[in-house]
Amino acid sequence: MPSSIIDCAPYQAELLALASTLPTVPRADLYAFFEDAKRLAERLPQELRDGLDDFNAHGNADGYLLLRGLPVEPDDELPATPASSPAPADRQLLNMEAMLCVVGGGLGLLTAYDQGYGNRRSITVLHELYPTPEAHPLSGSTSKTQLEFHTDLSHHAHQPNYILLSCSRGDHEGKAATLVGSIRKALPLLSDEVRDQLFEGKFTLRYDATDPEATVRTRPLYGDRSDPYVSFNRSCVSAETPQDVAALSALSTALTDVIEPVLLTRGDLLIIDNFRIAHGRAPFTARWDGKDRWLHRAYVRTDRNGQLSGGERAGDVVPFAARR
Known part of the structure; x- marks a missing residue:
């Protein structure tokens, strides 16, 4: 590359x-x-x-x-x-x-x-x-x-x-x-189970802080499973199940671990x-x-x-x- x-x-x-x-x-x-x-x-x-x-x-x-x-x-x-x-x-x-x-x-x-x-x-x-x-x-x-x-x-x-x-x-x-x-750097830090959850779980993104109804469904990982796209917002994405919450937390930690200023x-x-x-x-x-x-x-x-x-x-x- x-x-x-x-x-x-x-x-x-x-x-x-x-x-x-x-x-x-x-x-x-x-x-x-x-x-x-x-x-x-x-x-x-x-x-x-x-x-x-x-x-x-x-x-x-x-x-x-x-x-x-x-x-x-x-x-x-x-x-x-x-x-x-x-x-x-x-x-x-x-x-x-x-x-x-x-x-x-x-x-x-x-x-x-x-x-x-x-x-x-x-x-x-x-x-x-x-x-x-x-x-x-x-x-x-x-x-x-x-x-x-x-x-x-x-x-x-x-x-x-x-x-x-x-x-x-x-x-x-x-x-x-x-x-x-970068998700290309963070992906190796995620287990297969976490990756599956991020592809398939239920996550909600609230995109307007003034309107509680302004939400969309989102998948933090999507596309090619071996080289996925990422969609993440630490402040505005929420999860519904304990498994999804844990997966979202793992993604947040992995992205933090590979931060480049x-x-x-x-x-x-x-x-x-x-x-x-x-x-x-x-x-x-x-x-x-x-x-x-x-x-x-x-x-x-x-x-x-x-x-x-x-x-x-x-x-x-x-x-x-x-x-x-």
Whole structure:
């Protein structure tokens, strides 16, 4: 399986030249912007293109691919870290937004989701993650508490294949590591009996903390029994029988035992295989000084596991459909 880290520093000038051909105001016409980004993905440096293709086809044991040394503006040329969402429609393209969209276009379709939370979250392809003072503890905007292990949108029938996180600014103290637990590493730690229970037991995922009726049935392991996908949310999944409770606990312990911290710094882009990992984030201290941690996030769908039915475009909004 391919390496989990690619050093992109030797290609910075080439990547900047590619980014300079993109529209300078991406949100003016996102469909057109994503089409341009997808075309540029074919012109990525060969080592990077090959690494993306290998990861897309086979994944790896770590469950992620980390691109380091991508071109990012000098910190004093970046806008202040946002304090509200969504981003202004007229904001000029940032380098790490460009890298996010070109790489995402090389993997599949950049996609927006109605996540089933009513209107409490903006429905957009290009998300931004930054600390907010009163963030919910299950939100990516929290900073004071650890963001617990979860699979993104595991309650959604068309759960994204990949989560992309690109970093314009890291946190001040270098503590906000993304915590990655790969099922390919955790699976050998689970007995055959536990694996069977995780495939066949009855588990419930509550996906909206404000609505006790917002639940779906879930299977923590599914797909190929020898190389399964994982669907896990430490804070929101419950079990009904003692055997299921024990199996879920064993999975939680196994994923914890194989945690790998990945600290994102300026110019990093992390591609998370959302079918193969559960992830979280270590706590950190925000300063609210305009220089706090600032990530750009996007979801990518591929043709795996029923995500696409035909005719979809990058930039589409996927209506909410509960997993069954």
